Amino acid sequence: MSDQESSTSSSQTEGEFEGEMDEEQDRGMEEEDRNEKGRGSPVPSLSNFSSSLRAVLRIKHKYQAIKKRRQEMALTVGGSGVLMGAPVRTSPKIFTFDGLTPSPFSALSAPVPQKKKRRRRKRVLFPNGGGCRAPPKQEHSRAKYCLYLLFAIVFIQVYNAIENLDDHVLRYDLEGLEKTLRREVFGQQGAVEDLLSHLKDYLSTYVHNKPLVVSLHGPSGVGKSHLGRLLAGHFRSVVGETLVLQYYVLHHCPQEADALRCASDLAAIISEMVERAEEEEKIPLFIFDEAEHMHGEILDALWQLVASKQSNEYLNAVYLFLSNLGHGHITKHMLHNSSSISTASGRHSNLVKELMPILRATLEELHPLWTEAELLPLGLLEKGHVMECFLDEMAREGFYPDHTNIERLAGEVEYYPAVGDHEYSQTGCKQVVAKVNML
Structure with a gap:
């Protein structure tokens, strides 16, 4: 087929x-x-x-x-x-x-399809149990509440510490001191702000690892002694007469032969005042005017008190030195650099920035005491500041503040050659009191 x-x-x-x-x-x-x-x-x-x-x-x-x-x-x-x-x-x-x-x-x-039987999985047995171990339950730890309690305690302690610091500062009334210095001191607002900043930082707490040492330097008549008198009067009103010392070298120890005895007596006075301040939980103030006339023995005794870190006896104290050391550098700097700076705060910041290394090197060569100090330079006073000094003094003496008379008195003061728009006085406000008394 x-x-x-x-x-x-x-x-x-x-x-x-x-x-x-x-x-x-x-x-x-x-x-x-x-x-x-x-x-x-x-x-x-x-x-x-x-x-x-x-x-x-x-x-x-x-x-x-x-x-x-x-x-x-x-x-x-x-x-x-x-x-x-x-x-x-x-x-x-x-x-x-x-x-x-x-x-x-x-x-x-059609026949009804039968459901396939699922193969039963074998149970996983753990070594120490007869059956499946249940998943662990998330239980709240009791230690968490202890941690919350600890946070609350720390917060309360910090809050109380801040409140105590505020109370300690309020004891010295630094706001009132600031108002007084701004009203009474002329032409030195930058230095006043720096001084108040140091005082606020130091007086905000009672326990310290070193005393506060501030040294004010400037030419004659710029207000150093006047500033010292204002500080002494304010601290006498807040901490007491016995915890403030004004030490004038030419008055307390004029003879160099008595320098060793003066140093010993001064150390004894400071030790007694510090002990009394420790009992009252206050900070004493020591003001040393005309520090450029201090003898070497007195500087050595003060340096041992300021630089000593072996004992806690002299750590809670404020030392203020007033002198005209380095006034030549300050005057030269003001006359050569004031024409480029218009504002007073700018002149002071420039003075501190550029003059501080030179001034510190000069003072450290004289004595190691200045290595422990915070340096604050005071600049020259202009003619406008001198007129303010005359106005304040005439108001104190009861004279009518005649502007024409004030200009006449201010014109009798000697001035440096004009630097730009600035005319600085050679003697500052040194002759103001004498001229007002002659009226």
Whole structure:
């Protein structure tokens, strides 16, 4: 048999099978239509379910018969002389109903799929337990409340410390001192601000590791002694008369031969005042005016008190030195640099910045006491400051503050050559008191 005949026979069997399948489907559809017409309710009866099942069984038997017939025909055709190597069409090994449209009764007739049993996992056993260990519970630690309590205690302590510092500063009334110095001291606002800053930092607490040593330097008549008198009067009113010492070298120890005795007496006085201040929990003030006339023995005794760190006896104290040491450097700097700076604060900051290294080197060569001191230079006074000195002194003496008279008195004072718009006095306010007394 040729290839054409074998393909023809196979196509005929396929056509017969397809025709038979179409007939069976038509019959099944007709039966379903009749069943649907005869149904009185949407739920199918037992007879309808059995008829559909019988139809499925008939289709299955018919398919098996056709499949067997095709296999026999393929064997018969192959044995009667089919060429070797020719492809033989075989039927599918598995028959499925994927291409068929499912009927509403097929879901009822089909077996219900069973749920797959999940494989039970083995329980994880811990070494020291008979079963699963429960996850740890987050418990609130009691130590947290102790930590909160500690924070509260620290906050209260810091707050009380701040309040105590404020109370300690209020004891010395530094605000009142600032008002007094701004009102009474003329032309030295920069130096006054620096001095008040040192006092506020030191007096804000009672325990210190070293005393406060401040040294004011400037030419004659710029207000050094006047500033010392104002400080002494203020501290006498706040800490008491016995805790303030004003030491004038030319008055207390004029002879150099008595320098050793003066140094011993001064050390005894300072020791007594410091002990009294310790008992009253106050800080004493020691003012040394005309420090440029101090003898070497007195400077040595003061240096031992200021620089000594072996005892806590002399640490809580304020030492103020007033002198005209280095006045030549201050005068030269003011006359050469004032024309380029217009404001008073700018002149003072420039004076401190540029003159401080030179002034400190000069003073340290004289005595090591100045290495322990904070240096504050006082600049020259202008003509306007001298007029303010005359006005204040005339008001104190009861004279009428006549502006014409004040200008006349200020014109009698000697001045340096004008530097730009500035005219500096050679003697400052030194002659003001004498001239007012001659009125």
